[in-house]
Amino acid sequence: MASSTRPPGRPRSSVDAEVFAATLRTIHELGYTRATVDRIAAATGIAKTTIYRRWPSKGALVTACLVDTFGPMPLTGRSRDEDVATAIRYGARLIAEPGVAAAFAGVFTDAIGDPGLREILVTQLQDPYRQVLMESLGLPEQRVLFVIDIVIGTLLHRMGITGKPMVESDVEALITMLQRELG
Amino acid sequence: MASSTRPPGRPRSSVDAEVFAATLRTIHELGYTRATVDRIAAATGIAKTTIYRRWPSKGALVTACLVDTFGPMPLTGRSRDEDVATAIRYGARLIAEPGVAAAFAGVFTDAIGDPGLREILVTQLQDPYRQVLMESLGLPEQRVLFVIDIVIGTLLHRMGITGKPMVESDVEALITMLQRELG
């Protein structure tokens, strides 16, 4: 199998995790615009050219960073109400992490007028959650996309306006509202 | 009254409306990042320096543009359900207008790490709606802010992910859900 043989030449150094961490940290400290690729590279301890060898643009780097942060969602599948609550708390916890919301806003801004980046955003970030939620909640696609808009949109808007995560009582209100809506 | 006397010197040319129109048009065509102040000025037919004499930064210009677009909300006050529906349809219609959602995303991105801009955003854009909704719907502040997050966040997320406005049936579903939530 050709895919299992190591390609010739010097192997890539495994610094992706460090780059992602430095990216979120820098965005958290300076905001998306001033989180330059130069600074992220310096914070990681590698050269800027190394970053551009792996990700074609700053937007693609940050998107990959978000995909890495949002891993698989741990749904129990015991009941629809429980999965709705789990999914919303999962999203609220991750969006509250330093830099994540700012990264989202920046990628959204970049994705306008960059169809390739929007494609990556939809395919790599939204589609996996759409699929698992359609199966787990037993709802049609349009319904699940509607729910994703509400949950992610609401949490991001709160972060964008106030700069702080949504308080727990409001997250619980969001859960109750959507449980009723989907019941 | 000193405020009613015209100040000495050459009066400002009244081009604010044209600048706002050119701003949204340019953002719609090129996206927030590539909608440079140079291009907006050229599209208006004035000098870039004239824009910077009126708004201190690109973010402040776009925020003023959004404040101008989102005028007073025409609530009837006949019933809470009716006002909820009117407010949501009002927001959906404006966010669907060309360039508005991209302008929002760009301002959010800029506002992170620019507390002054965030202050303008909250004071000039959110507060008027918060006040009128608190009075019209008869709900406490936290509740109204929660609703604003849901409505604006959901509509913006849909625009950011798909690039297209939310379809009418989903807007109606949003209305129904919030009417039930606030009933």
Add this chain to the structure above:
DNA sequence: GCGGTTTCGCTACGAATAGTATCGATACCG
């Protein structure tokens, strides 16, 4: 018409940033 005051258009400029090109050095394989 004239002086005073303020804005306007224009040009030039400095600083910051995205992304590219190049080149010698380095790491791994057989």
Add this chain to the structure above:
DNA sequence: CGGTATCGATACTATTCGTAGCGAAACCGC
């Protein structure tokens, strides 16, 4: 040791935000 692909470093172009300076223009009161 030779082959190959990556790494670090430097330099570079193009773009953009925001500012400075200057002469011309518009409006006021006299």
